[in-house]
Amino acid sequence: MTQQFTLTIESGKNRLGEQEGFGRIEIRPGDTLSIVGPTGSGKSALINDIETLAQGDTITGRRILINGEEPPESFVREPAFKPISLITQNTRCLADLSVEEFLLMHIRARRPSREDLLDETINLANTFTGEEISLKSRMSGLSGGQTRSLMIADALIIGDTPIILLDEIENAGIFKDRVIQSLQGGNKAVILVTHDPYLALTTGRRIVMRYGGVSSVIEPTGQEQDLIEDLALIEDRLHQLREKLRLGASFSSGSSSVHSEVVMAAVNRV
Numbered sequence: 001m002t003q004q005f006t007l008t009i010e011s012g013k014n015r016l017g018e019q020e021g022f023g024r025i026e027i028r029p030g031d032t033l034s035i036v037g038p039t040g041s042g043k044s045a046l047i048n049d050i051e052t053l054a055q056g057d058t059i060t061g062r063r064i065l066i067n068g069e070e071p072p073e074s075f076v077r078e079p080a081f082k083p084i085s086l087i088t089q090n091t092r093c094l095a096d097l098s099v100e101e102f103l104l105m106h107i108r109a110r111r112p113s114r115e116d117l118l119d120e121t122i123n124l125a126n127t128f129t130g131e132e133i134s135l136k137s138r139m140s141g142l143s144g145g146q147t148r149s150l151m152i153a154d155a156l157i158i159g160d161t162p163i164i165l166l167d168e169i170e171n172a173g174i175f176k177d178r179v180i181q182s183l184q185g186g187n188k189a190v191i192l193v194t195h196d197p198y199l200a201l202t203t204g205r206r207i208v209m210r211y212g213g214v215s216s217v218i219e220p221t222g223q224e225q226d227l228i229e230d231l232a233l234i235e236d237r238l239h240q241l242r243e244k245l246r247l248g249a250s251f252s253s254g255s256s257s258v259h260s261e262v263v264m265a266a267v268n269r270v
Ligand SMILES: Nc1ncnc2c1ncn2[C@@H]1O[C@H](COP(=O)(O)OP(=O)(O)OP(=O)(O)O)[C@@H](O)[C@H]1O
Pocket: 013, 014, 015, 016, 037, 038, 039, 040, 041, 042, 043, 044, 045, 046, 059, 060, 209, 211, 212, 213
């Protein structure tokens, strides 16, 4: 059973030197939050503050507390104790290991004698990606989508960390809805940086960034549910189109137009 943590973000200063638009943000097990904002607004800086458990020692001056206190040094320095997994667009495995060797190495480090987690992890990863990953694949040969899928499954099952951070995973050719379902299924806190409306709207809170600082924290009231459902339909349609295109389909006969009424319904809600 994963240890449970409450994470607290204490505000710092934005790029203009102004105090951020909040005092504290409390994040509990099972919470999902998205971080949204224009390019350069400080999204990665916030996620990095959380990942490194900043103590007023970064450019933002934020402090990150665990269970209301400054976390012990071991949480920051020792990978086996670290309660946070970060998966970014740039997550790459440089060692030339097979997927099996890589996962077994991680199992031995974090979950000794739980070799049974190997199959569970690869099976979950393969629900996230359309390009099947085999245990014999080389880590360095995986595509971006396969790597992200494997890393998310690894963080959920082997790392089993109570806090998972995801930095813009949406462009990686993965089934976002399945990933978000798996992430929300456990009792983990999930914080994701995203430009993707569907991912942003499906989280429990949205942290809005501006000029390097948090400008607001939005808690949806439930009125966005219709929009989420329309977006899910659009996502599904786009997914089908993408898959057909990848297989070389041509749409010049006009037989496969995107359902314009669904798109218009979503646009009209905004
Ligand atoms: N509070 C702050 N004070 C000073 N500089 C900051 C602050 N927050 C972020 N920065 C700096 O601003 C720059 C842009 O920040 P960051 O990369 O976090 O933005 P981003 O929203 O992730 O951008 P992108 O969407 O392009 O990835 C970086 O150089 C970062 O160090």
